[in-house]
Amino acid sequence: MSLPKQIYAELEQIVGAEYISDREYILAGLRHAMPSSPVKPLSPAAVLLPGTAEEVQQIVRVCNRHGLKFIPTVSSLIGFAYPTALNTIILQLKRMNRIVEINRTDRYAVIEPGVRHGQLRTELMKAGLSYPVAAVGPGGSVLVNFACSSGDNHNQHGASRTNRYILGVEWVLPSGEMVRLGSLANDAGWFCADGPGPSLRGLVKGYAGPFGGFGVITRIAIGLDEWRGPAELPTEGRSPDYKLRLSPDRHKVFIFKFPTLDRLRDAMIEIGKAEIGQAVLKYFNATAALLATQSANDFWELWESGLFQRELSRPLYVYLATHSAEETAYEEAVLREIVAETGGEEVDPAIRAIYENNMDFFILVGFLQRVLRLGGAWAPAKLSADSVHHMFEIGKAIPEFLEEFAAKRLIVDAPDNFQIISMEYGHLAHIELLFLWDRSMPAWGEIPMQVMARSHETEIRHGHHGSMPPRSMPMLGTLGPLYSNCHIWSEKIREAFGTGR
Amino acid sequence: MLPLKDLRHTMESCNHCGQCKWVLGPKTKGYDYAEICPIHQRFGFDAYSGQGLLNIAEEILDGELEYESGLVDLIYSCTTCGACDINCKSVRDMEVLETILALRARVVADGWGPMPAHQEAAGAVAAHHNIYGRAHEQRFDWLAPEVKLTKNCTTAYFAGCSAAYRYPQIAQDTAKILNAGGLEFTVLHAEEYCCGGPLWRTGQIAEARKVAEHNLAVLEKQGIDRVITSCAECFGAFRDFYPRLGPVNFRVMHITEVVQQLIAEQRLTLHHREDRKVTYHDPCLLGRLSEPYVPWNGEIQAFGRHEPPKQWRRGAQGVYDAPREVLQAIPGVEIVEMVRNEENSYCCGGGGGVAEAFPDFSQWTARERCREAGSTGAAAMVSCCPFCQSALEQALGAADGGMKYLDITRLIAEALG
Numbered sequence: 001m002s003l004p005k006q007i008y009a010e011l012e013q014i015v016g017a018e019y020i021s022d023r024e025y026i027l028a029g030l031r032h033a034m035p036s037s038p039v040k041p042l043s044p045a046a047v048l049l050p051g052t053a054e055e056v057q058q059i060v061r062v063c064n065r066h067g068l069k070f071i072p073t074v075s076s077l078i079g080f081a082y083p084t085a086l087n088t089i090i091l092q093l094k095r096m097n098r099i100v101e102i103n104r105t106d107r108y109a110v111i112e113p114g115v116r117h118g119q120l121r122t123e124l125m126k127a128g129l130s131y132p133v134a135a136v137g138p139g140g141s142v143l144v145n146f147a148c149s150s151g152d153n154h155n156q157h158g159a160s161r162t163n164r165y166i167l168g169v170e171w172v173l174p175s176g177e178m179v180r181l182g183s184l185a186n187d188a189g190w191f192c193a194d195g196p197g198p199s200l201r202g203l204v205k206g207y208a209g210p211f212g213g214f215g216v217i218t219r220i221a222i223g224l225d226e227w228r229g230p231a232e233l234p235t236e237g238r239s240p241d242y243k244l245r246l247s248p249d250r251h252k253v254f255i256f257k258f259p260t261l262d263r264l265r266d267a268m269i270e271i272g273k274a275e276i277g278q279a280v281l282k283y284f285n286a287t288a289a290l291l292a293t294q295s296a297n298d299f300w301e302l303w304e305s306g307l308f309q310r311e312l313s314r315p316l317y318v319y320l321a322t323h324s325a326e327e328t329a330y331e332e333a334v335l336r337e338i339v340a341e342t343g344g345e346e347v348d349p350a351i352r353a354i355y356e357n358n359m360d361f362f363i364l365v366g367f368l369q370r371v372l373r374l375g376g377a378w379a380p381a382k383l384s385a386d387s388v389h390h391m392f393e394i395g396k397a398i399p400e401f402l403e404e405f406a407a408k409r410l411i412v413d414a415p416d417n418f419q420i421i422s423m424e425y426g427h428l429a430h431i432e433l434l435f436l437w438d439r440s441m442p443a444w445g446e447i448p449m450q451v452m453a454r455s456h457e458t459e460i461r462h463g464h465h466g467s468m469p470p471r472s473m474p475m476l477g478t479l480g481p482l483y484s485n486c487h488i489w490s491e492k493i494r495e496a497f498g499t500g501r
Numbered sequence: 502m503l504p505l506k507d508l509r510h511t512m513e514s515c516n517h518c519g520q521c522k523w524v525l526g527p528k529t530k531g532y533d534y535a536e537i538c539p540i541h542q543r544f545g546f547d548a549y550s551g552q553g554l555l556n557i558a559e560e561i562l563d564g565e566l567e568y569e570s571g572l573v574d575l576i577y578s579c580t581t582c583g584a585c586d587i588n589c590k591s592v593r594d595m596e597v598l599e600t601i602l603a604l605r606a607r608v609v610a611d612g613w614g615p616m617p618a619h620q621e622a623a624g625a626v627a628a629h630h631n632i633y634g635r636a637h638e639q640r641f642d643w644l645a646p647e648v649k650l651t652k653n654c655t656t657a658y659f660a661g662c663s664a665a666y667r668y669p670q671i672a673q674d675t676a677k678i679l680n681a682g683g684l685e686f687t688v689l690h691a692e693e694y695c696c697g698g699p700l701w702r703t704g705q706i707a708e709a710r711k712v713a714e715h716n717l718a719v720l721e722k723q724g725i726d727r728v729i730t731s732c733a734e735c736f737g738a739f740r741d742f743y744p745r746l747g748p749v750n751f752r753v754m755h756i757t758e759v760v761q762q763l764i765a766e767q768r769l770t771l772h773h774r775e776d777r778k779v780t781y782h783d784p785c786l787l788g789r790l791s792e793p794y795v796p797w798n799g800e801i802q803a804f805g806r807h808e809p810p811k812q813w814r815r816g817a818q819g820v821y822d823a824p825r826e827v828l829q830a831i832p833g834v835e836i837v838e839m840v841r842n843e844e845n846s847y848c849c850g851g852g853g854g855v856a857e858a859f860p861d862f863s864q865w866t867a868r869e870r871c872r873e874a875g876s877t878g879a880a881a882m883v884s885c886c887p888f889c890q891s892a893l894e895q896a897l898g899a900a901d902g903g904m905k906y907l908d909i910t911r912l913i914a915e916a917l918g
Contacts, residue, residue, distance in 0.1 A: 021546060025557055025572035029548030032556040033517035049545045075519045076547065094545060099532055118529040126531065137592075138526035138535075139519030235527040238817040239844045240591040242527040295594050295813055296805025358527075366526025369518045369592035374804040376514040412804065439513065440803045 038445025272426020375438030551585025605704030663887030737786025
């Protein structure tokens with residue numbers, strides 16, 4: 001359904017004729033992104049490519065005047081980027097793609113939404129700086145990962161979640177008003193999220209972000225870390241078989257296996273106490289097998305060999321990134337002592353070599369989309385953060401609800417396909433369970449909701465905190481009362497700041 | 502050619518992940534030169550991308566999208582450079598470029614394509630066996646009397662339309678190089694027709710098949726077991742299109758591969774020195790798209806299993822090393838790489854019929870490539886495709902930045918002394 005001519009003309013006046021369209025063949029590119037869902041998204045009424053925050057403000061005001069809904073998005077990878085109601089327009093912010101500032105002294109970067117991980121991460125390397133890249137691929141928007149979506153990452157043991165990196169924020173409210181947060185509010189620069197001036201960082205991002213539902217974030221500053229690698233990625237080889245090795249003097253990867261999840265948990269906690277390591281995580285094993293192979297057939301050959309189930313059902317990945325060979329030697333010695341004390345041992349050297357030969361796993365995670373290869377369908381049934389101990393309790397309960405789906409061959413039989421990532425040297429940890437299913441399965445469209453429902457039942461039974469935020473309205477209703485009635489106050493926030501979509 | 506309906510798995514599998522629009526992570530070098538798809542970079546809407554074309558193809562297949570001129574323009578504005586395809590295949594088991602080509606064939610079958618300029622080329626091929634509509638009798642005007650041909654030889658040099666009519670120096674240099682290396686070869690003379698590549702890539706399958714079958718028959722009749730090309734477009738057609746028509750009983754080699762071999766065998770010495778810094782542009786059809794077509798007729802089962810297993814063409818086996826090794830063998834030549842190189846090469850804008858149908862956009866793309874070349878500090882951009890030459894020379898000429906375009910055969914021929 002296209003826009004009335006008058007409204008179209010108003011919007012066209014703002015962005016220019018080249019950057020608006022309601023032609024069906026243009027909209028076709030924005031209504032197909034849900035191969036893991038049986039529901040085809042509604043078509044947007046139009047798509048716009050605004051170039052500035054001021055244009056965004058004007059567009060929002062036009063939407064309000066005419067009762068249009070709008071969805072801001074950049075790469076449109078996730079379902080929240082698609083309309084669920086008629087009369088919705090899409091604002092694709094990809095033309096707003098400037099790196100406004102890289103401040104080496106105070107270590108922050110100011111970016112617009114269209115700047116992608118591949119661009120910023122490699123640009124910052126030239127300045128010896130870095131930030132934790134969420135695993136979305138090089139084309140993912142940095143701003144969206146930091147300000148609007150969950151943004152967990154492999155390196156958050158020595159770093160943190162992306163919400164902890166947000167500094168100044170420029171935000172176009174659903175009313176069209178521009179709000180500047182943190183130090184930016186007082187024209188004091190981008191350096192601080194929490195004042196002088198209002199913070200509202202929790203509102204902008206919370207744990208997982210409102211996915212663009214609270215207006216449009218048009219610029220943010222993010223804090224930066226030191227990059228302990230070369231100014232340019234030393235990539236060798238050709239797609240899809242790249243080799244990306246960093247100097248073993250300062251960058252080392254280890255993978256250990258443990259006899260029980262409790263032992264693995266203890267090792268993770270002790271490593272945190274020792275404050276060593278850049279990345280410390282129990283990684284998914286089926287996902288690891290997908291990342292390690294080049295086709296679905298290759299995956300099945302590897303998976304059916306049982307190697308990754310045998311070696312990686314309780315693995316601990318550790319990536320050391322240090323300032324010197326001496327520091328590396330120290331961290332390795334401490335690590336080995338902890339692993340020996342907790343009963344760990346090294347996995348098959350061939351598996352460790354995969355990561356030694358391609359450390360992109362700890363940099364840009366450029367091959368993450370391989371998890372989509374088995375039929376295009378995957379979903380997280382767990383997504384939360386709490387103590388390391390609690391995350392492992394949740395992990396131990398996963399087979400209780402997952403195995404019945406695997407037994408019916410509705411999903412890939414991979415009950416250990418969950419990750420627990422240590423955060424801030426083990427002060428917290430994050431859990432995520434991925435289950436993989438396929439469109440060709442009978443009633444495939446019902447599988448994800450069934451798995452998630454059983455996952456929630458298990459959480460309630462055990463008193464686990466494994467799914468934050470609740471990912472659907474029925475679950476919100478069930479879990480909300482257990483979380484200080486979050487369903488009520490989140491609804492109030494949505495009423496106050498939501499875009500009505 | 503696979504019909505569009507046989508590519509439904511690819512269309513339904515796309516998750517809008519964006520890998521088709523960006524240089525692969527490990528190859529990214531910074532903020533600039535990170536985009537890989539010319540139409541997406543230029544027009545911005547997702548519909549202008551590999552992902553968008555898959556979505557459009559699915560809606561056309563399902564009768565959900567009606568044809569209109571803007572839609573046909575969009576479909577034909579893609580240069581079919583295959584960057585989306587190779588980048589997608591770094592992570593997925595999908596056939597993006599196959600789908601785009603099948604979509605074009607479908608558009609032609611439905612009477613909405615190709616673009617008038619492409620029809621004109623097809624008409625020229627039908628009448629004169631070349632895409633320019635030039636007299637067929639002039640096809641071998643480039644062949645100088647001093648070129649030594651060998652009768653009853655099983656190696657043939659296939660010059661192609663562009664070298665024959667527009668860039669005869671390429672054909673002359675190629676012949677000179679082969680003679681200097683003592684490699685016996687022949688040419689097809691009046692029996693050489695257009696390779697059919699430009700017609701195939703614009704969806705004109707029947708027309709492409711006609712000339713390809715002619716060439717195949719001639720090569721078979723003359724007992725040719727090795728075809729040498731100096732044109733990436735012809736090379737790509739022989740490697741990718743001809744095997745779709747039936748068994749191909751000859752090897753295809755690009756002149757750079759031949760020279761690489763002659764140097765290794767010490768049959769060719771490049772001794773004339775000229776100091777120059779160059780950057781090498783990988784033509785799409787010599788690089789990421791040059792892996793031989795391998796037919797696959799099977800079933801895609803649950804959880805992505807391909808039965809029987811499919812041999813994927815992911816771009817790793819393109820002709821990347823030969824031109825670089827040859828350039829390095831030329832005394833005085835220093836190669837500086839562009840960010841987007843090898844399988845991540847950025848298109849010149851000259852392919853897929855875009856230069857003919859949308860010359861402005863073609864030149865926009867070429868200028869972007871020249872901007873990148875200029876950033877290397879090279880004095881010359883070297884490549885080995887007349888279609889790239891046409892687009893890039895024009896852009897360099899308009900820019901007036903002092904950078905020159907050189908076909909690799911010119912450098913080799915000069916180095917022979």
